[in-house]
Each structure stands twice: as structure tokens, then as C-alpha cells.
Amino acid sequence: xxxxxxxxxxxxxxxxxxxxxxxxxxxxxxxxxxxxxxxxxxxxxxxxxxxxxxxxxxxxxxxxxxxxxxxxxxxxxxxxxxxxxxxxxxxxxxxxxxxx
Numbered sequence: 001x002x003x004x005x006x007x008x009x010x011x012x013x014x015x016x017x018x019x020x021x022x023x024x025x026x027x028x029x030x031x032x033x034x035x036x037x038x039x040x041x042x043x044x045x046x047x048x049x050x051x052x053x054x055x056x057x058x059x060x061x062x063x064x065x066x067x068x069x070x071x072x073x074x075x076x077x078x079x080x081x082x083x084x085x086x087x088x089x090x091x092x093x094x095x096x097x098x099x100x
Contacts, residue, residue: 001021001071001075001090001091002019002020002021002089003019003075003078003079003088003089003090004017004020004042004087004088004090005018005020005084005086005087005088006018009052009053010053015038015040015052017041018038018039018040018052019039019040019041019044019090020036020037020038020039020078020084020087021036021039021045022034022035022036022037022074023035023037025070025071027061030060030061030062030063031059031060031061032058032060032061032070032073033057033058034056034059034074035054035055035057036053036054036055036078037051037053037054038051038052038053038054039052040052059073061074075089
């Protein structure tokens, strides 16, 4: 899964439909540390191009049996954040939207 949104890089360049994804995560107790990477596009990601943005973030995850898996919790949290609230989901083959 990933997210698409228009973004402005630190250097001031506007990138339409930049592709954001979680590339790694580590969970210790209920704390999750993950890396959010932004790419010029999903196509650039698939071609192995370098990200235009990398951020290390943390959040508390829900450990209950009926909770979403950690990756889905992270994406849901990102989409509830002001920065990604209007981002569009990019689903891989066989993936379900976050609200399922």
C-alpha cells in the first residue's frame, strides 16, 4: 500500500502525486518506529529510484486481537494527520482499502 499526494520538497520543488510508503517498521511493546519514504512517483519507486523524502516517525499501536495490522494502523494514522488527510490510497494487487 502507499499514498499519493502533491508535496513540496525541502528545496521548494512541487511534486504532483508524489508516492509515499512505509518501507520498514519496528515494534517494541506498543511503540512502533517506522520510516516514511516519499518518491517522485510510484513508477520511480518501482524503477528503484531514490526517495525525495525520508522521515523517521513513531506512534503507539493498538495491540488488541481485533486491531488492524501495524502497517494498516500506520497508514490510517497518516491519513488522519493534517499532512496526509487528502492523500489517495494506492493499493497493490489483492489489498483491501483501509476501511475494510
